[in-house]
Amino acid sequence: MKKHIIYIFMGVTLGSCTDFLTLQPEYLVNEISFYKNAKDFETALVGNYAGLQTLYDTDLIDLGDLTTDNAEIRWTSPTTAETEMDEMSPTAANSFLNTIWNTCFETIARSNNIISRLDAAGLTEAQKNQFRGESLFLRGLSYFYLVRLFGNIPIVDVAFRSPDEIADFDMTRRSTDDVYKLIINDLTESATLLNGITLSSKSQASTGAAKTLLGKVYLTTRQFDQAKTILKEVIDSKVYSLNSDYKKLFTNGNDELQESIFEIKYLSGNLGEGNRFSGQFTPARFDMAIFPNNMQGSGRILPTRPMADAYESGDLRRKASIGDSVRLVTGKYEKELYGLKFVDFTTGVQGDGGINFTVLRYADVLLMYAEALNETGNTTEALTYINLVRSRAGLTPLAGLSKADFALAMEKERRVEFFLEGHRWFDLVRTGRAQTVLNAYFKDAGLSFTVAEHELIMPIPLREININPNLGQNPGY
Structure with missing residues (x-):
């Protein structure tokens, strides 16, 4: 693990696109002469955002939809990794898991590097706030995927300048409570730092993106009152609204739509x-x-x-x-x-x-807020927000549901609203419904596959275990 951390946290050089918004090819620069002015930090951030392209292009859809009752493989020669996802039988050698692990930790390393260079650079306070806020969002986003998929993981929140610094750093896996504390702190600070800053594209983090993601974190950790508060702030900001044409969200020309909060170009x-x-x-x-x-x-x-x-x-x-x-x-x-x-x-x-792929959009804010309302005993009010999404879909409003019935209605609503957007697996695990729903699906399909309790957390990638056996493997693998 130590050797691998050296690779990730020092070997992540400043590879970046000259302008991620126009998606130019990557190039490398010398860090010694870098991080001097705002343009340097913008270039570094562009490289960090660019790393998300691969993450959302393949791996997170395989994890979010192919593992569930939403999707299946229908071709004759699937890879081993694809078969494992389709049958929900992940192994430590799965290439999708390895890519997610590496990409997320590379994003974290780049974020730490940018944050650590801010104070010594000739920047205005507003520029420092923006670059720090964007980096904290990317770090929080990466840790949020890692903790939900792998459970206890190492926490690295500093930049390293030498192998000795890495050797002295505690790289042991930390509890999920510790990881979520870091995520919540990162996103809370990000939302504050980015407040009032006008960014040129929704492919950059914003205060709305930080608050939306924070709301999802609070839902995942069952802090429903906090989720209600932060998601209501996004709604009340009136920055976003539902796109009237649902299809437009997923077809050519879907850049910068009113419903988009954070997108990948x-x-x-x-x-x-x-x-x-x-x-x-x-x-x-x-x-x-x-x-x-x-x-x-x-x-x-x-x-x-x-x-x-x-x-x-x-x-x-x-x-x-x-x-x-x-x-x-x-x-x-x-x-x-x-x-x-x-x-x-x-x-x-x-x-x-x-x-473009939309990571965060306003329909998710409305449905998450409705879920938080229902979980805190406000089912009647929650119906208002789920019905906003249903109305856009041309459906009649729901009414008179109990708390339990509303939860099931929300499960179905999120399934059809976010199909092929990588939400289904995380939604079912978050609500404690993954085994019930997916095992029933496999049984009804005449398949012998099942989701065991330990499979609600994915295995630590084998490459990491081989580098450092002391890292340990998740139970059951």
């Missing part, structure tokens, strides 16, 4: 800056004619039949989220379930999708 036609959703979410058929050049999909993450049937009659989200048939090169159509969200039907090249 992708660019088609610029090698390495596109996303892979177009191939992942569409069937592995060579005879399709739904893309230019008749590009083939991969069938890696396709909707299950129960997912397709989960929408109520008349739900406008169904048509925007799931396709029922594909056009073939013969001109005929054949029945086939596939995903529509984030699929760029203008590209004919695998891995070149240009549709």
